[in-house]
Amino acid sequence: MALPPAFLDELRARTPLPGLIGRKTRLAKSGRNWKGCCPFHGEKTPSFYVYDDHFHCFGCGAHGDAITFIMRADGASFPEAVERLASEAGMDVPKPSAQDAARDRRVRDLHAVMAVAADAYHRRLFLPEGRPALDYLLRRGLTERTIRDFALGWAPGGRGALAADLRAEDITEAQMIEAGLLRRGEGGDPPRDFFFARVMFPIRDRRGRVIAFGGRILGDGQPKYVNSPETPLFRKRMGLYGLDLAREGAFRGAPVVAVEGYMDVIALHQAGFTGAVAPLGTALTAEQLEELWRLNPEPVLCFDGDAAGARAAARAAEVALPLISSERSLRFATLPAGDDPDTLTAKRGSGAFQAVLDAARPMAEALYGLVAEGRPAVTPEQRAALRHRLTGAAGAIADKALSAEYRRVLLDRFFAASRRPQSGGRPPSRTLPRPAIAAGPVQAERARMMFAVILRHPWLLPQVEEAVGLLDLPPGPATQLRDALLASTVAAEPLDSEGLIAQLARYGVEDAVSWALAPIGLPLAARAEALPGEVEEGFWHFFLRLRGEAELIEDQQDALKALAETNDPSAQRRLILVSEALDALRRGEGASGASGDAA
Template identity: 65%
Template sequence: MALPPQFLDELRARTPLAPLIQRKTRLTKSGRNWKGCCPFHGEKTPSFYVYDDHFHCFGCGAHGDAITFVMKAEGQGFPEAVERLAQEAGLEVPKPTPEAAARERAARDLYGVLEAAAQAFQRRLRLPEGAEGLAYLRRRGLSEETIARFGLGWSGGGRGAIAADLKTDGITPEQLAEAGLIRERESGEGYSDLYFNRVIFPIRDRRGRVVSFGGRILGDGQPKYVNGPETAVFSKRRNLYGVDMAREAAFRGAAVVAVEGYMDVIALHQAGFGGAVAPLGTALTPEQMEELWRLSPEPVLCFDGDGAGARAAARAAEAALPLLTTERSLRMATLPAGEDPDTLVSRRGTAGFQAVLDGARPLSEALYGLLTEGRPAATPEQKASLRNRLVEATGLIADKSLAAEYRRALLDRFFESTRPQKPAFGGAPGRPGARKVVVPRQRPAITPGRVRVAQARALMAITLRHPWLLPEVEEVFAGLDLGDPQLADCRASALRWLADGHELDSSGLMDQLARDGWGELVSALLRDPGLPAEASAEAQPKDALDGWWHFFGLLRGEAELEEDRMAAKRDWDAARDPAAQTRAQQRLIRLTLTLAALRRGEWTETDGAGAAGDAAIGSGH
């Protein structure tokens, strides 16, 4: 009796191929894969390559999976090889029973039924009744090639449509029900269609076989999406949409990225991101994460930039912790607020989503923020609770040495974030670490150092009131010496907020800075009566931007501005992406104008001294 496909897939998944083959021949790392001399023919130059789920010899053509390797290397038959690998993997080989044989025959038949249904759905999409569904797919920006490649279809609007289509192929309603295409009515009299007036998305397993379908209704009907039920060949927990195509793309080096839905996957594939996959309407399960790791040792999980996305990311991170090893981890990417992958590539092109992937952070870096989001740490009780939470999370990691590294990294961040801060602008007597504006009785002398700090505060105030200018100035702002460590730390928080893709509004930025512990510093800064008019909320955008570059030029100096201008010109010359070219050009223009104004003597080193004097008094510097 042939063994169930699900059992064999599980056996292969539980059998790491490289360690198995290393028992017979020496392997060395070759990128993500392994290579060595073929154990099946004598050779001196390695031509035998081992991948995640198969091996291939470019010398003799030997090819196969773990079961095939044991059969070839040890001269065993299929049953013996399976039995041996199952013992090592802790699995029990299914016994040959009449019921198991019947299930196997049914499973073989189900693949045929599902493939026939997929073809019928595709045909209906091209009929007049499928015009609405085809128009919807085209409106979403899908090309004819993409529609055909993913086998997208239309369910039909008439009751019993799929049964009528497949009746001529000898497929019975009972087989359709077993395949999850129709369901028996509660009354027990006949069947009802599962998919009705829906765009159809075939779901395939990693071998490319149709195992189920998803359907999206057009208009306001509910539920918007319907997925097929569990069957003998389909498990929602184990499957990923697009995994068959992602497997091939990952083999060629594409980044593997898990997104939310069918259309996200399809849009990303069309835009060139062939490693995109999605869970089937649920949060990522441990089984799906295992499938991701079969594709890549460090796949990217991509989430929306809103609160729901943050919660989903936290759940996924915690679910992944028990499964982490030194050989496999995750990266976490966050989409700009209000965007999903489909809309992002539509509006900003390939470069827009590539920027999201480039900004993906290793799980070890992202985990602290995910675990501490929404958890205050003001009182001793809250701090102790948060610390226990971090230790508890790292305890989920099975690898003890890896767990210790994660615990050390998280607690380092915890102690740094909860350590009492030194006074930002003078401390109140008897209150160590209090940040309070203290106004001295006498006006201190305005020294060059005080002027510089005041100019830096003016620059920061303009940035806080007008964060929409950050994308243009981010690169030069990040490397500027502000002359005050706390202003520099506050700037770092603002730039992290920008990188997380938030909506660029002032209140949102200040809320985030308050959560990061800079609330009092920001409040004192913006109350300063000596700030320039450009730092007010009422300033016109052009005035705010001009004011920002004015103070930047004063702080940077002529020689450094010339270096910045030359660097911007090099970036502009080297840029190939239109968005990168535009950013470099804008930076080059602004730096050129700023440098010219400084050289013409329009500004002096003491420019802004009035504001500097007031600011210096307010800050106590």
């Protein structure tokens, strides 16, 4: 009795393979994966690799998932292996019902139906009736080996031909309808073929089982491509064309790249890009992105170099943003105008497509253009709208730390673009620019004063440690002191200034402490007798001057919102401090403004 696929998928997800396999053989980290000597055959040089969801030995060919490993390593049956892993994962093995058994038998039967249908279509491609389709594929540059590897076929134009082929294998009409091979007749008419006079592309799942078909008409008729209807085996938004072959390609180090069409996938595999896949006639879905990430943490999405390609890339980014994390992202590649992967490799060879992949941009770099694409940002209203779109895109990322990084990157680029001279506008001012002030020493001095306030008033640290931890500080004593302060905040009791400095000595930052407390130019807030209000105001004064323009603008918006909601004097003071810091930054405040109210 087969177990529900969802249960088995969760069981595999809850069973870390390196830990399981590491009980039998010693594993060492190898990039993102693990490797060791194969536990199934004697070897001295490691050729056994462990990936996120499977293992593979390049010596003896052993291959499988966690369940397979237990069966092979311990001689367990499938139910025994499942029971053992479920017990370790804290899961209960589902008890089958009569309905479950019937459904599983039907699904197994449908897989068999689709396998027979694929064989029938493939066989007909090499018969005289399929000669026009075979000639079409050969003209498109496919070799006979590629045609056989992808099991391409031909759905005949004569009605009832496929049904006749399948009836000879004891497949019923009802099974053909359920598998999506026949359409139900209307008004008492008999069922008719779903695919008629089309080149056939079998669609397979991760395990290589045929679950559906795509059919392309010869000539210029419409629709050019038709996919199987949704069936118990096939959900269009869940799968990827070429997924089973791309898994093997990815395991052997091929880049994972999602392109638009079936012929693009086939042409790329033939050109050596064996990690190529394509969505099934739809825009890329969240489920398909999850499949891509199972193959590679940073797959490439490849789009046409026209307006439609830009729109498709923007839609894909919108779907992906809530799902990305520090462990998985995307890269975006753009094809030369007028080319797709099929025509590009046919005309200019695999090197041309490799150049496209080499030029692929990380998502953080590509996102600005995808959000701003084709929309002017000249007037204040247009610029405000663009800024809202950019912050909205960053805000869609569920990982808060990553969201903040994206917001910073996008707004930095927004303000840089805003400062760029615009052609056709008013001529640039002839006023001589003010000499630039070196930012490094100014920022270091501001950091010194901020830390002096904390060191003299340690009660402040629990309130501000998170904010300090997010600052971009100049390297050297500022960064050393910040790291030591954050590491020291686990003390059971509040510390006074001397106690905190003594605790920091354990981290070897005495020189950094001396740097921070050097008396020259220290603010009044760093005096021991400063009042709490003076201490807090002094800290935020220097903290805000260590922020960038984009961050200060966001701080100002947050402060405005807080003041509107609470009408609290502290919120008003916070808004004043942020606005002063932003004005100082835009004026190019120098070292003279860094010391604040000196003692």
